[in-house]
Amino acid sequence: MTLHSKTPIGLDGVVAAATALSHVDGERGELIIAGQRLGELARSASFEEVTTRLWSLAHGEEIDPDGVKTGLGVARERAFETLPRILAASDGLPVIAGSRAGVAALGPVDGLSDETAIIGAMPVIAAALARRVNGLAPVAPDRSLGHAADTLRMLRGEAPTEAEAKALDAYLVTVSDHGMNASTFAARVVASTNADLFMAATAGYCALTGPLHGGAPEPVLAMLDAIGSRDNIAGWIDAALARGERLMGFGHRIYRVRDPRADVLRTAVGLLGGRGVDLGFAAEVEAYARVALAKAKPDRPLDTNVEFYTAILLDALRIPRAAFTPIFATGRAAGWTAHAREQQRTGRLLRPASLYTGVAPG
Known part of the structure; x- marks a missing residue:
């Protein structure tokens, strides 16, 4: 058997188990x-x-x-x-x-x-x-x-x-x-x-x-730290995409639309009264990144995933980044x-x- 373009790799679409969970x-x-x-x-x-x-x-x-x-x-x-x-x-x-x-x-x-x-x-x-x-x-x-x-x-x-x-x-x-x-x-x-x-x-x-699985929340905070302020959002994101870099907290192997977990965690962040990362600033980063990604990669859905608001929530709770x-x-x-x-x-x-x-x- 030889490898060809239609051969499924990575078990995508393969049913490995039945689950009620x-x-x-x-x-x-x-x-x-x-x-x-x-x-x-x-x-x-x-x-x-x-x-x-x-x-x-x-x-x-x-x-x-x-x-x-x-x-x-x-x-x-x-x-x-x-x-x-x-x-x-x-x-x-x-x-x-x-x-x-x-x-x-x-x-x-x-x-x-x-x-x-x-x-x-x-x-x-x-x-x-x-x-x-x-x-x-x-x-x-x-x-x-x-x-x-x-x-x-x-x-x-x-x-x-x-x-x-x-x-x-x-x-x-x-x-x-x-x-x-x-x-x-x-x-x-x-x-x-x-x-x-x-x-x-x-x-x-x-x-x-x-x-590629659970290790991205900490880099989300590093990205927000690097952007720094509202004035830098567009320039930083555009430059990162021009270099072919991945925007942390966006895109998912399964979801073709927004990760439903992101909204649940954004609501949880709202319980904390604005502590930690400026939620308004983060929302502006998220909004611009979604638009920029849609333009840069129109054939590849890259929406907000769970890690974006995971990072913001855990930071607001003063949990050390190494423990994420x-x-x-x-x-x-x-x-x-x-x-x-x-x-x-x-x-x-x-x-x-x-x-x-x-x-x-x-």
């Missing part, structure tokens, strides 16, 4: 998570509630939401007890790589499901590593708080406001699942071998760190663990075919 409609700009459109879900459900719905679908049976919230609080406390070992394993590593080592070091916890242990540990690890960079001691979790509020508290060493906790909760809901994205597919591949969920979550995290990817993983772990369980319950070993392009032996 989420659906992405790129043509309509619609994201459905656990049977509900994202906009409605973010307004009506907490991260713990969305996680419960995903896990219930994955297991094929109803799970108690109160038990999930309580379990996550316990899991954060249990993870904190293991921090000395995790911090030792990640000594000398930057936050993103240290979080990878921390996730890889996780294992079963007595009295907790593996899913609960993983999601509970994620913010504990991220917060401790982010604080270590600044010479600060880790902050012990408070099981009485919601997952988002306690994440902010452990990161910053102080209790968040209600608006801050609500904004981060909306973010965690928004990124909790997104169809068969690269990190979720990686987690499902590993789970399909009947490896445990800790291995699957580690694979998911590794895939998330790539700049681990905080993304804190939310996406709900999807990873649900997809891993669903794959093991309803799927089979994932083993796609390949197209050989080497030399045929004589």
